[in-house]
Amino acid sequence: MLEVCLAGSPFVVAIAMNWHALPDLPVRAVLGEVVGLLAEHGAAVLVAPPGTGKTTLVPLALASENTRVVVAEPRRLAARAAAARMAALLGERVGETVGYSVRGDRKVSAATRIEVVTSGLLVRRLQADPELAGVGTVVLDEIHERHLDADLLLTLLVDARAGLREDLRLLATSATVAAEEVSALLGAAPVLRVPSVTFPVETRYVAPANSERIEGTVSRAVHAALADCDGDVLVFLPGAAEIRRVASALSGLSDVVVRPLHGRLPAAEQDAALRQGDQRRVILSTAVAESSLTVPGVRVVVDSGLSRVSKVDHRRGMAGLATVRVSASVAEQRAGRAGREAPGVVYRCWPEHEHSTLPRQPEPEIRTVDLTRLALELASWGTPDGSALSWWDAPPTGALNAGREVLHALGALDERGELTERGRGLADVGLHPRLARALVDGAELVGPRAAAEVVVLLDDDTLASDVDIKTSLQRLRSGTPATQRWRREADRLRAQVSGKERTPDPALVVALAHPERLAKRRPGGGPVYLMASGTAVELPSGSALSDAEWLAVAVADREPGKRHGRIRLAAVADEALAVEAGKTLLAEADEVSWQDGDVVARRVRKLGAIVLHEKPLSTPNRTALHDALLEGLRKEGTGLLKWPEDAQRLRQRLAFLNEAIGGEWPKVDEESLLSTVDSWLDLSKARRRADLAKIDAGQALRRLLPWSLASKLDEFAPERIALPNGTKVKVDYSNAEPVLPVKVQHAFGWTDTPRIAGGKVTVLLHLLSPAGRPTAVTRDLASFWRNGYPLVRAELRGRYPKHRWPEDPLNEEKRP
Numbered sequence: 001m002l003e004v005c006l007a008g009s010p011f012v013v014a015i016a017m018n019w020h021a022l023p024d025l026p027v028r029a030v031l032g033e034v035v036g037l038l039a040e041h042g043a044a045v046l047v048a049p050p051g052t053g054k055t056t057l058v059p060l061a062l063a064s065e066n067t068r069v070v071v072a073e074p075r076r077l078a079a080r081a082a083a084a085r086m087a088a089l090l091g092e093r094v095g096e097t098v099g100y101s102v103r104g105d106r107k108v109s110a111a112t113r114i115e116v117v118t119s120g121l122l123v124r125r126l127q128a129d130p131e132l133a134g135v136g137t138v139v140l141d142e143i144h145e146r147h148l149d150a151d152l153l154l155t156l157l158v159d160a161r162a163g164l165r166e167d168l169r170l171l172a173t174s175a176t177v178a179a180e181e182v183s184a185l186l187g188a189a190p191v192l193r194v195p196s197v198t199f200p201v202e203t204r205y206v207a208p209a210n211s212e213r214i215e216g217t218v219s220r221a222v223h224a225a226l227a228d229c230d231g232d233v234l235v236f237l238p239g240a241a242e243i244r245r246v247a248s249a250l251s252g253l254s255d256v257v258v259r260p261l262h263g264r265l266p267a268a269e270q271d272a273a274l275r276q277g278d279q280r281r282v283i284l285s286t287a288v289a290e291s292s293l294t295v296p297g298v299r300v301v302v303d304s305g306l307s308r309v310s311k312v313d314h315r316r317g318m319a320g321l322a323t324v325r326v327s328a329s330v331a332e333q334r335a336g337r338a339g340r341e342a343p344g345v346v347y348r349c350w351p352e353h354e355h356s357t358l359p360r361q362p363e364p365e366i367r368t369v370d371l372t373r374l375a376l377e378l379a380s381w382g383t384p385d386g387s388a389l390s391w392w393d394a395p396p397t398g399a400l401n402a403g404r405e406v407l408h409a410l411g412a413l414d415e416r417g418e419l420t421e422r423g424r425g426l427a428d429v430g431l432h433p434r435l436a437r438a439l440v441d442g443a444e445l446v447g448p449r450a451a452a453e454v455v456v457l458l459d460d461d462t463l464a465s466d467v468d469i470k471t472s473l474q475r476l477r478s479g480t481p482a483t484q485r486w487r488r489e490a491d492r493l494r495a496q497v498s499g500k501e502r503t504p505d506p507a508l509v510v511a512l513a514h515p516e517r518l519a520k521r522r523p524g525g526g527p528v529y530l531m532a533s534g535t536a537v538e539l540p541s542g543s544a545l546s547d548a549e550w551l552a553v554a555v556a557d558r559e560p561g562k563r564h565g566r567i568r569l570a571a572v573a574d575e576a577l578a579v580e581a582g583k584t585l586l587a588e589a590d591e592v593s594w595q596d597g598d599v600v601a602r603r604v605r606k607l608g609a610i611v612l613h614e615k616p617l618s619t620p621n622r623t624a625l626h627d628a629l630l631e632g633l634r635k636e637g638t639g640l641l642k643w644p645e646d647a648q649r650l651r652q653r654l655a656f657l658n659e660a661i662g663g664e665w666p667k668v669d670e671e672s673l674l675s676t677v678d679s680w681l682d683l684s685k686a687r688r689r690a691d692l693a694k695i696d697a698g699q700a701l702r703r704l705l706p707w708s709l710a711s712k713l714d715e716f717a718p719e720r721i722a723l724p725n726g727t728k729v730k731v732d733y734s735n736a737e738p739v740l741p742v743k744v745q746h747a748f749g750w751t752d753t754p755r756i757a758g759g760k761v762t763v764l765l766h767l768l769s770p771a772g773r774p775t776a777v778t779r780d781l782a783s784f785w786r787n788g789y790p791l792v793r794a795e796l797r798g799r800y801p802k803h804r805w806p807e808d809p810l811n812e813e814k815r816p
Contacts, residue, residue: 022053022057022060022089023053023057023089025051025052025053025057026048026052026053026194026195026196026197027046027048027052027053027054027057027058027194028053028057029194030192030194031057031058031061032061033192034046034058034061034062034171034192035061035062037190037192038062038137038169038171039169041189041190042161042166042167042168042169042170042189043161043169043170043171043172043186043187043189044170044171044172044186044189044190044191044192045171045172045173045174045179045182045183045186045189045190045191045192046058046171046172046173046174046192046194047173047174047175047176047179047191047192047193047194048173048174048175048193048194048196049175049176049194049196049198049333049336050175050196050294050333050336050337050340051196051198051294051336051340052194052196052197054141054173054194055071055073055078055082055085055141055142055173056082056085056086056089058139058171058173059071059086059098059114059116059139060086060089060090060114062137062139062169062171063097063113063114067134067135067136067137068112068113068114068115068134068135068136069113069114069115069135069136069137069138069139070114070115070116070117070122070132070135070137070138070139071114071115071116071117071138071139071141072117072118072119072122072138072139072140072141072150072153073116073117073118073119073141073142074118074119074141074142074145074147074149074150075118075263075288076102076103076105076118076263077261077262077263077270077288078141078142078288079100079101079102079116079117079118080100080102080105080116080267080270081270081274081294082100082116082141083098083099083100083107083114083116084271085294086098086114086116094107095107095108095109095112096109096111096112097111097112097113097114098112098113098114098115098116099112099114099115099116100115100116100117101115101116101117101118101121102117102118102121103118103120103121103430104488104489104492105267118149119140119147119149119150119152119153120149120430121430122138122153123149123152123153123156123377124430126153126156126157126160127377127380127381127427130160130164131160131164131165132160132165132168135168136167136168136169137168137169137170137171138157138168138169138170138171139171139173140153140154140157140170140171140172140173141173142173142174142175143172143173143174143182144174144175144176144329145362146362146363146364146365146366147365148310148365148366148369148371148373148374151364151365151366151391151392151393152374152377154172154182154185154392155386155389155390155391155392156377156381156389157170158170158185158186158187158389158390159381159388159389159390170186170189172186172189175333176329176332176333179191179193181392182392185390185391185392196336198336198339198340199339199340199341199342199343199344200339200343200344201301201335201336201338201339201343201344201345201346202343202344202345202346203335203345203346203348204224204345204346204347204348205347205348205350205351205352205355206220206221206224206347206348206349207349207350207351207352208349208350214237214238214242214304214306214349215237215242215245215246215249216249217304217349218235218237218242218246218302218304218349219246219249219250221302221347221349222235222246222250222282222302224347225300225302225345225347226253226256226280226282228345229299229300229344229345230299231280231297231298231299231300231342231344232276232280232281232282232283232295232297232298232299232300233280233281233282233283233298233299233300233301233302234283234285234295234298234300234301234302234337234338235282235283235284235285235301235302235303235304236285236286236287236301236302236303236304236334237284237285237286237304237306238286238304238306238307238308238323239262239286239308239321239323240260240262240264240286240462242304243260243262243284243285243286244260246284247260247284250282253282255279255280256279256280256281256282257277257279257280257281257282258281258282258284259272259273259281259282259283259284260273260283260284260285261273261274261283261284261285261286261288262285262286262288263286263288264460264462264463264482264485266481266484266485273285273295274295274296276296276297281297283295283298286308287307287308287330294340295337296341297341298337298338298340298341298344299338299341299342299343299344299345300338300344300345300346300347301334301335301337301338301344301345301346301347302346302347302349303326303331303334303335303346303347303348303349304349305325305326305331305348305349305350306323306324306325306326307323307324307325307326307330307362308321308322308323308324309321309322309324309362309363309365309368310322310365310368310369310370311368311369312368312369312370312399321557322557325358325359326358326362327358327359327360327361327362328355328358328359328360328361329360329361329362330362331348331355331358334346335348364392364393366393366394366395366396367393367396370399370402370403370432371395371396371399371400371402371403372402372403372406372407372432372433372434373403373432373433374395374400374403375400375403375404375406375407376403376407376412376419376423376426376427376433377427378400379404379407379412379413379417379418379419379423380419380423380424380427384404384413384417384418384419385400385417386400404417406433406434407423407433409584410422410423410426410433410434410437411423412426412427412433425440426440428496429493429496431455431459431493432459434513434514435455435458435459435513437512437513438451438454438455438458438509438510438512438513439451439452439455439493439496439497440497441512442454442455442508442509442512443497443498443499444499445502445505445508445512446502446503446504446505446508446509447499447500447501447502447504448494448497448498448499448501449490449494449501450501450502450504450505450506450509451494451497451499451509452490452491452493452494452497453473453476453486453490453504454469454473454506454509454510455490455493455509455513456486456489456490456493457469457472457473457476457486457554457569458509458510458513458554458555458569459489460486460489461554461555461568461569462482463476463482463485463486464568464569465480466544467539467540467543467544467545467567467568467569467570468543468544468545468570468571468572469506469507469510469554469569469570469571470506470571470572471544472569473506505577506552506571507551507552507571507572507573507577508552508573508577508580508581510552510553510554510570510571511552511573511577511578511581511582512581513554514552514553514554515532515581515582515584515585516531516532516533516582516585516608517531517532517533517552517553517554517556518531518532518550518551518552518553518573518578518581518582518585518607518608518610519531519532519537519550519551519552519553519567519570519610520549520550520551520575520578520610521548521549521550522536527539527540527541527543527546528564529551529553529567530609530610531553531556531608531609531610532578532582532585532607532608532609532610533608533609534608534609535556535558535565536563536564536565537553537556537564537565537566537567538564538565538566538567539567539570540566540567543567545567545570545572548572548573549574549575550572550573550574550575550577550578551567551570551571551572551573552570552571552572552573552577552578552581553567553569553570554568554569554570554571555567555568555569555570556568575612578607578610579607579612582607582608585607585608586605586606586607587605587606588603588604588605588606589603589604589606590602590603590604590617590620590621590624591603591604592617592620592621592624592625592627592628593628593631594628594629594631594632594635597632597636597689598632598688598689599625599628599629599632599687599688599689600628601616601617601620601624601625601628602614602615602616602617603615603616603617620687625686625687626683626684629683629686629692630677630678630683632689632692633674633677633681633692634674637670637674638670638673638674638697640689640692640693641681641692641693641695641696641697641700642693642694642695642696642697643697643698644696644698646698647696647697647698647699647701648698649719649730649733650698650701650702651668651697651698651701652733652734653713653717653719653733654666654668654701654704654705654717655667655668655669655733656717656733656738656757656761657713657716657717657757660757660760660761661716661757661758661760664706664708664709665709666704666705668701668704676704679703679704680700680701680703680704681695681700681703682695682700682703715758716756716757716758717731717733717738717756717757718731718756719731721740721754721763723742723746723747723750724746724747724748724749724750725746725748727746729741729742731756731763737761737764738756738761738763738764739763739764739765739766740754740763740764740765740766741766741768741772742765742766742767742768743767743768743769743770743772744767744768744769744775744776744789744792744796745770745803745804747765747767747781747809748806748809748810748812749809749810749811749812750781751781751782751785751810752781752782753765753778753779753780753781762779763779764777764778764779765777765778765779765781767784767792769796769799769800770796770800770803771800775792775795775796776788776792785809785810789809793805793807
């Protein structure tokens with residue numbers, strides 16, 4: 001037994017081992033200080049880089065005879081690995097002093113003093129027992145990763161400690177974190193920093209070649225690492241699909257074993273990836289290896305620079321995984337893996353100049369993901385809007401409200417926003433509320449087994465081997481590498497519900513989870529479908545589902561720059577199923593809108609955005625009709641109106657006056673006219689496009705002019721100007737400045753250039769030959785007669801000898 005005396009009070013560690021027998025990692029030197037800070041303050045923050053021992057040594061130091069330590073990890077793989085490492089340090093098997101609990105897998109016993117769990121699982125325990133009876137200390141490991149479950153767990157623990165368990169000790173640990181923010185959240189908890197004793201890591205950049213996929217760049221970097229460096233190679237890739245493709249590209253390597261590592265692999269394969277062997281390893285990993293796992297033997301890191309994160313597109317009604325660039329802190333953390341045990345090298349698969357453009361920290365999930373499950377947890381805690389809680393980052397109001405709306409539709413919240421009995425049942429399932437609904441209601445409609453089998457596939461779409469859910473289920477039943485994991489989880493879920501086994505219907509279960517993703521083929525055939533949410537999605541080419549009129553879409557995403565979303569997992573449905581499963585989306589209403597270039601007035605029955613039935617409306621609502629015509633004008637412009645020549649000239653004159661004088665003279669550009677259309681255009685007698693084409697735009701535009709301006713229009717922007725011979729010529733307002741075209745002979749005797757707009761603008765004279773061809777342009781007639789006319793006269797006399805070309809045009813007799 002080891003006794004550590006702190007401030008005169010003995011703290012007895014009930015682990016039969018010498019403190020100094022623990023591995024000589026940096027954290028070992030501060031274990032006493034960690035224990036003391038928690039004993040004195042009840043909460044603390046420990047900042048220690050990866051590889052310092054915080055995940056395994058600290059819990060061993062905190063375990064006591066009378067209380068248990070619970071360690072919360074962000075990932076199942078990390079929880080299992082941490083428990084295994086601590087058990088090994090004690091010379092025991094997992095499940096004795098140290099155990100773990102993750103979804104679908106648990107190894108603990110009556111002797112267990114340290115239990116490693118996932119953050120999400122501990123949230124469920126806390127909901128069931130807010131006092132966490134029997135637990136003395138909770139360690140929140142790797143909180144810098146900012147997973148939604150971990151952020152929620154921190155918030156709920158702070159609340160529970162303030163109101164129910166003042167004696168509960170909380171230790172937040174992290175590799176890189178804004179420690180002051182967490183300290184404040186924990187009530188000004190002390191912060192302890194442990195410097196890392198790491199080896200130098202050389203950085204090399206491998207920029208992608210033109211049009212090269214990331215898998216190609218990574219493969220080149222791996223080959224370079226194997227040729228130039230010693231030790232095992234740890235490769236960071238965004239997801240399982242990229243891992244498979246890189247593994248295939250490296251399949252020809254000799255004397256090297258390629259090991260995948262991600263959270264969906266069977267435990268035995270995960271353990272194999274973490275265990276050193278006789279051969280050199282290339283470990284292809286997702287983000288699970290960034291922090292709380294130690295991978296021995298690694299001397300080289302190859303970083304793709306990408307990560308896969310959860311994101312929701314509220315506008316298109318699609319939530320899923322998005323591939324994003326890693327943050328600078330994550331890139332640094334990944335690189336540090338190469339220098340844990342000896343000097344190492346990191347190959348970064350992006351140009352060196354781009355490194356400075358990486359975001360500083362990863363974005364917290366609470367800002368980007370679907371918050372329906374968070375909304376259910378908050379309602380279960382008794383704070384539906386979360387406003388009474390202390391947050392590291394508070395949930396965005398819009399996203400949280402969207403999640404609460406889903407819960408209302410599922411019957412999980414009542415009109416006051418409080419949890420219903422059905423909501424409690426859905427929360428107890430421990431899945432996303434949509435999937436919990438599919439399991440609970442699906443068990444009654446298709447049977448517990450069939451519902452559970454589909455729900456597991458929806459919860460983990462990496463199990464799917466085909467876009468068609470039915471085909472994927474058949475392959476899983478016949479036996480694939482993923483079958484055991486699928487069956488184990490399906491059996492676990494099946495045990496939570498009851499019902500009579502019926503004819504399996506995958507589409508119905510999918511639709512129960514995602515009624516807004518029921519989709520109908522767009523008119524004209526092809527692989528494009530319209531979902532009830534209003535988003536268009538497309539099947540991959542060659543899909544066996546391409547003949548289906550209706551689909552229940554389980555998973556869809558949208559690549560940047562693509563016109564349509566992409567269907568990744570779906571089941572064949574029909575209209576009857578869609579109407580049954582999407583009852584809450586059904587609506588019947590009169591619709592009047594501008595479609596395909598004209599007003600469409602119809603009575604429709606719709607499933608969300610999908611039209612089921614329609615018939616024409618003979619007497620549409622007048623206000624709706626007016627709005628539809630305005631919509632058409634805004635889409636296609638004022639060109640829908642009748643624009644005779646005088647209307648066009650009026651618009652040009654008004655535009656000139658607005659530019660030259662401004663003030664009350666109205667703007668008549670397209671944007672301005674459309675923004676003020678109700679002030680000048682009478683649509684009371686119009687019903688369709690053809691009626692718009694009958695409206696004289698000129699008469700309509702005059703409504704823009706009050707009487708005071710209308711009376712000045714001809715004075716300030718005259719339509720015609722009288723010449724010395726009495727002829728009146730139209731002013732051309734179609735150009736940037738008004739132009740008056742005048743034959744030279746008609747200007748004889750005219751000395752003053754005409755001015756308009758109250759004398760502010762001089763008209764530009766285009767002086768023409770007898771045939772109407774331009775001969776001169778001037779704003780100054782007097783100067784023209786002195787300097788320009790002699791040259792013009794000489795030319796025109798020869799070309800038009802029958803016409804008079806006097807030497808003194810100013811005294812020439814005025815002639816019509």
